[in-house]
Amino acid sequence: MSLDMETNSYGGGFATPPVDAANAFRAAMNAMARPGTLQNITGAEPPAGISAAAGCLLLTLCDPETGIYLAPDVDSPGLRSWLAFHTGAPFVAADQADFALGSWQALLPLGQYRIGTSEYPDRSATLIVELTEFAAQNASLTGPGIKDSTTFALPDLGACQGNASQFPLGVDFFFTCHSQLAALPRSTTILAKD
Amino acid sequence: MYVAVKGGERAIDNAHAWLAEERRGDTSVAELSLAQIREQMSLAVNRVMAEGSLYDPDLAALAIKQSRGDLIEAIFLIRAYRTTLPRFGYSEAVDTGVMACDRRISATFKDAPGGQVLGPTFDYTHRLLDFKLAADGETPEAATAPPRMETTPHITEFLQGEDIIEREPSSDTVPGDLTREPMSFPAGRAVRLQSLARGDEGFILGMAYSTQRGYARNHAFVGELRIGKVPVEMEIPELGFAIELGEVELTECETVNQFKGSKTVPPQFTRGYGLVFGQSERKSIAMALVDRALRWEELGEDNLGAAAQDEEFVLSHSDNIQATGFLEHIKLPHYVDFQSELELVRKLRREAQELAEDMAAREAAE
Amino acid sequence: MKTKISAPARKAWMSLLAQADEAELSRLWQAFDHSPDYSWLRPPEAGGVMVRGRMGGSGAPFNLGEMTVTRCALTLTDGTVGHAYVQGRSKPKAEIAAKVDALMQTEAAQNLRQAVLEPLQQVQQARKEARAAKAAATKVEFFTMVRGED
Numbered sequence A: 001m002s003l004d005m006e007t008n009s010y011g012g013g014f015a016t017p018p019v020d021a022a023n024a025f026r027a028a029m030n031a032m033a034r035p036g037t038l039q040n041i042t043g044a045e046p047p048a049g050i051s052a053a054a055g056c057l058l059l060t061l062c063d064p065e066t067g068i069y070l071a072p073d074v075d076s077p078g079l080r081s082w083l084a085f086h087t088g089a090p091f092v093a094a095d096q097a098d099f100a101l102g103s104w105q106a107l108l109p110l111g112q113y114r115i116g117t118s119e120y121p122d123r124s125a126t127l128i129v130e131l132t133e134f135a136a137q138n139a140s141l142t143g144p145g146i147k148d149s150t151t152f153a154l155p156d157l158g159a160c161q162g163n164a165s166q167f168p169l170g171v172d173f174f175f176t177c178h179s180q181l182a183a184l185p186r187s188t189t190i191l192a193k194d
Numbered sequence B: 001m002y003v004a005v006k007g008g009e010r011a012i013d014n015a016h017a018w019l020a021e022e023r024r025g026d027t028s029v030a031e032l033s034l035a036q037i038r039e040q041m042s043l044a045v046n047r048v049m050a051e052g053s054l055y056d057p058d059l060a061a062l063a064i065k066q067s068r069g070d071l072i073e074a075i076f077l078i079r080a081y082r083t084t085l086p087r088f089g090y091s092e093a094v095d096t097g098v099m100a101c102d103r104r105i106s107a108t109f110k111d112a113p114g115g116q117v118l119g120p121t122f123d124y125t126h127r128l129l130d131f132k133l134a135a136d137g138e139t140p141e142a143a144t145a146p147p148r149m150e151t152t153p154h155i156t157e158f159l160q161g162e163d164i165i166e167r168e169p170s171s172d173t174v175p176g177d178l179t180r181e182p183m184s185f186p187a188g189r190a191v192r193l194q195s196l197a198r199g200d201e202g203f204i205l206g207m208a209y210s211t212q213r214g215y216a217r218n219h220a221f222v223g224e225l226r227i228g229k230v231p232v233e234m235e236i237p238e239l240g241f242a243i244e245l246g247e248v249e250l251t252e253c254e255t256v257n258q259f260k261g262s263k264t265v266p267p268q269f270t271r272g273y274g275l276v277f278g279q280s281e282r283k284s285i286a287m288a289l290v291d292r293a294l295r296w297e298e299l300g301e302d303n304l305g306a307a308a309q310d311e312e313f314v315l316s317h318s319d320n321i322q323a324t325g326f327l328e329h330i331k332l333p334h335y336v337d338f339q340s341e342l343e344l345v346r347k348l349r350r351e352a353q354e355l356a357e358d359m360a361a362r363e364a365a366e
Numbered sequence C: 001m002k003t004k005i006s007a008p009a010r011k012a013w014m015s016l017l018a019q020a021d022e023a024e025l026s027r028l029w030q031a032f033d034h035s036p037d038y039s040w041l042r043p044p045e046a047g048g049v050m051v052r053g054r055m056g057g058s059g060a061p062f063n064l065g066e067m068t069v070t071r072c073a074l075t076l077t078d079g080t081v082g083h084a085y086v087q088g089r090s091k092p093k094a095e096i097a098a099k100v101d102a103l104m105q106t107e108a109a110q111n112l113r114q115a116v117l118e119p120l121q122q123v124q125q126a127r128k129e130a131r132a133a134k135a136a137a138t139k140v141e142f143f144t145m146v147r148g149e150d
Helices: A003-010 A017-033 A052-061 A077-087 A157-164 B009-024 B034-040 B042-052 B057-066 B071-082 B156-161 B189-198 B201-212 B281-294 B311-317 B320-331 B335-365 C007-019 C022-032 C091-103 C109-137
Strands: A068-070 A099-103 A126-130 A139-142 A150-152 A172-177 A180-184 A189-192 B087-093 B100-105 B220-236 B241-257 B270-277 C038-054 C061-076 C081-087
Touching: A003 A077, A017 A052, A017 A172, A017 A180, A052 A077, A052 A099, A052 A126, A052 A172, A052 A180, A068 A077, A157 A189, B034 B042, B034 B057, B042 B057, B042 B071, B042 B189, B042 B201, B042 B270, B057 B071, B071 B320, B087 B220, B087 C061, B100 C109, B156 B220, B156 B241, B189 B270, B189 B281, B189 B311, B189 C061, B201 B281, B201 B320, B220 B281, B220 C007, B220 C038, B220 C081, B241 B281, B241 C007, B241 C038, B241 C061, B270 B281, B270 C061, B281 B311, C007 C081, C007 C091, C007 C109, C022 C091, C022 C109, C038 C081, C038 C091, C061 C091, C081 C091, C091 C109
Parallel strands: A068 A099, A099 A126, A126 A172, B087 C038, B241 C081
Antiparallel strands: A139 A150, A139 A189, A172 A180, B100 B220, B220 B241, B241 B270, C038 C061, C061 C081
16 A cells, blocks of 8 residues: 555544534434435545545444445445544445445345344345436335425336335435435335326 | 322432542541552452453442442443443454463362462462551562463363363354344353353352252363463454554463263363453353353253253343342332322222122121 | 555554553653654544453354553654554553554654663563562462372
8 A cells, every 4th residue: 555545545534523423423314314305414535436425424324343335336445445444344245234335336236235134124234325416306205204205316216116115124225426415214105206 | 199209309419419428438538549449459440340341440440439339330330431432343352372370270180281370369368357457558579480481371272182171163253242232042152151251240159159059060170260461452454454452361260071971972071161351260260160051052961940051041130230220220219100009909908898898798688 | 754564563563552551651752752743643532342252262252341442543744654552541642652653664763662662562571570470489389198098
């Protein structure tokens, strides 16, 4: 590892970890509690290749006991050493991941992730899906945390509906773009927007 | 009529203030420093570290001071503090074979390679109160001899050569962690050992004693008992290699247990294992006996219905913080619960009385 | 200037620093009288590490209990990164250890080794030997006595 790279991989963490992580956690929590709403999340500057929002989420949610799967499009030595320093999280295969990061295409197939068991539905993966933009809205969402209904842009309506149909099992999604994120928990009912 | 209560804030504040004053005691007597507790009450400090499940002698000394010497209260304080610490990771398994032994004895082999080293033991003291200690200013000095700096091999290694004792298959399975996953049964030996290592010394001692008195007797000898410091290593993710983080003092006990053989295992010696933070000899021997008793199923022994063979019973009741929490909560206000009980008992009494009067009236009529 | 460092060499000095007595380390560091400019990559934070043992001393691992550890990371103005993971909760001790780790990767290494690491090593060795000498004095030779008729 070159000197510059070593120093870079350690920079860009939360400046004041307790406060920054608490703010980021609040954004993540609000996103999950209000599916489909956009939240701002800032405080960390991850290495090139992933969004600030995804970087903040990983620093907030990961530690030595959460396995991270990096999809091929985001996996890099720079990102690995940045996450190793700041979170201590181990890197694991997709089928063992607590958290998975990548673009939608790179994260597929969804079937490879843990969906929990009927005794422990929480033993499942959370997918952090990097988007280039929050695109045109194609889905109508209803369910817990949503008053009446809301609309959202999902990368693949059918796949997300399939995941939700397994409730209480399944994976949960964060969608990240620049310094914004939104979430889609497995409890949300998804219909095509008319 | 009983009603729920709230309030009492001023009384509680004042109770805390009085508690603080009582903790300090007579102010004409010098206050204890943490260093004094750490250095001169070191076995109490060790117990608080072992059962608080956090190795930090200064913190344990603080907890003992704050709890007025109530060790279970001190353990409670350490457990509460422990939960606030971010978990940096898991160490490599410590190698007790490289322990710098202060003490190392075997009850089974008098000529143990590496020697029998008594260390600072109470064993051969006369248990007579030493009134000289009541006077201040004593600075006793230990004798010395040319030090032996080589590592001391484990005694069970010699028995393993003959295959006359069961082997401990080495593995790198990731062990369950009861501080992270709720305990479920069967818990498995790794979680059992973690639970026993932090369990209440008195409870583990009582369970171990029950096996000696015949409830799932397993004929234990102390194959080896060693006390000393071992280095703790952890792999540092950002460095890509392991470094030593420091040293911990441990007490390790390996029992050698007579075993007649079973449907699945030939006659040989079996093993029980105890490992505890600090110099905690009684606890580590007791832990080894209970560990061995709990292994009945894997060794193909009969379930004799003994308490020490019952994993769920032992593990569910060994934690003194859980136990004291549930036990002591019944002294806190339960006025509403009790009121419903009271009404129920009054109603039952009324009904019983009505029934009796009814019967009496009927008898009189007949 | 950063020099090429082998992992075993770095492990050795980081381990020595982790186990050092804080007062001793602090005294030697102050006597070395070198305060490099640096910035924090990770300010000192106290945490816990779960210590593992092995069943029977050599078998499968299990979790024994935690220990307190303080860690930090800093970078010198030339970009050299110093890390510290030290037993206990002392932030000043972690800070000194990280500075020593960083400077040991620079031209200052030779002087620093003589001024801080070697004396620490000697103190530690002397402490271990003193304890081992007391243990050696309690070494006992048991012998069994034959009683009665055979």
